[in-house]
Amino acid sequence: MQVQVVDYQAADAPQQFTQSLRETGFGVLINHPISQARVAAIYANWQAFFNSNTKQQYSYNPSTYDGFFSTAHAEAAKGSKIADLKEYYHVYPWGRIPPELKDEILEYYRSTSALAAELLAWVEEYSPAEVKANYSEPLPNMIKDTPNTLLRVLHYPPLTSEQFAGMKDNAIRAAAHEDINLLTILPAANEPGLQVKDRQGNWLDVPNDFGSLIINIGDMLQEASNGYYPSTSHRVVNPQGADMSKSRISLPLFLHPRSEVKLSERYTQASYLQERLAELEDKED
Numbered sequence: 220m221q222v223q224v225v226d227y228q229a230a231d232a233p234q235q236f237t238q239s240l241r242e243t244g245f246g247v248l249i250n251h252p253i254s255q256a257r258v259a260a261i262y263a264n265w266q267a268f269f270n271s272n273t274k275q276q277y278s279y280n281p282s283t284y285d286g287f288f289s290t291a292h293a294e295a296a297k298g299s300k301i302a303d304l305k306e307y308y309h310v311y312p313w314g315r316i317p318p319e320l321k322d323e324i325l326e327y328y329r330s331t332s333a334l335a336a337e338l339l340a341w342v343e344e345y346s347p348a349e350v351k352a353n354y355s356e357p358l359p360n361m362i363k364d365t366p367n368t369l370l371r372v373l374h375y376p377p378l379t380s381e382q383f384a385g386m387k388d389n390a391i392r393a394a395a396h397e398d399i400n401l402l403t404i405l406p407a408a409n410e411p412g413l414q415v416k417d418r419q420g421n422w423l424d425v426p427n428d429f430g431s432l433i434i435n436i437g438d439m440l441q442e443a444s445n446g447y448y449p450s451t452s453h454r455v456v457n458p459q460g461a462d463m464s465k466s467r468i469s470l471p472l473f474l475h476p477r478s479e480v481k482l483s484e485r486y487t488q489a490s491y492l493q494e495r496l497a498e499l500e501d502k503e504d
């Protein structure tokens with residue numbers, strides 16, 4: 220089963236899309252309402268930010284996690300001690316955002332969160348009755364007025380850059396991992412590399428035509444649906460040859476419920492996140 224590319228405006232879009240999520244953890248939408256020109260502008264404006272020294276003034280706040288994470292502070296995936304070849308900026312509406320980038324990125328944050336609520340309604344509609352019965356509240360409700368949804372602007376610098384000397388043979392742009400959150404909305408990046416692992420353990424390229432929107436299930440939705448919607452492993456592989464000198468920008472929106480929302484009998488959003496972040500920190504010892 221491949222990740223399906225679904226026309227958002229087709230009559231059977233909700234069914235096709237949720238079937239792809241169910242079978243692969245991923246689905247791709249075309250003809251969706253997120254402006255391609257807006258995404259292209261965001262990529263260009265944040266590329267300029269990452270190329271500048273201004274980013275050093277926005278070093279992330281270690282208690283709230285908003286701001287800039289340099290390659291030295293970039294996370295390593297769960298179970299891996301080798302850091303990924305990336306740097307990134309965590310955007311929250313309540314957090315610090317460079318003023319020249321603020322209006323554009325917050326407009327994107329809000330419009331994509333609104334689309335996400337619609338996609339969560341699709342996910343709910345196509346959940347079997349016994350799965351639906353366990354949702355503690357309607358899925359779109361879980362993200363209503365949430366302060367926890369995270370927009371990560373990711374920059375994967377050229378592999379030829381100085382900072383990666385001696386590293387790039389062992390590390391990749393993003394090691395295999397699963398997302399922690401409910402659902403992730405990711406516009407196709409400006410360069411390829413994203414792959415998902417299928418049930419047989421093969422790595423498949425995720426369709427990434429510029430302008431399409433990639434959506435994947437995170438661990439919180441897997442937990443809330445008792446495994447009906449799988450959170451699948453994905454990674455970003457390194458480019459080869461001449462493409463090694465190119466940057467890659469991507470823009471995942473990680474949808475998080477409000478802190479008190481019950482995911483399951485075992486977890487709220489807050490207790491689940493705390494457990495996962497503790498696992499990530501353990502690894503740094």
Ligand SMILES: O=C(O)CCC(=O)C(=O)O
Pocket residue numbers: 371373393398405408413453454455469470471
């Ligand atoms: O850069 C990408 O295409 C994917 C990034 C990703 O999977 C993540 O940050 O969780």
Ligand SMILES: [Fe+2]
Pocket residue numbers: 396397398453
């Ligand atoms: Fe991810």
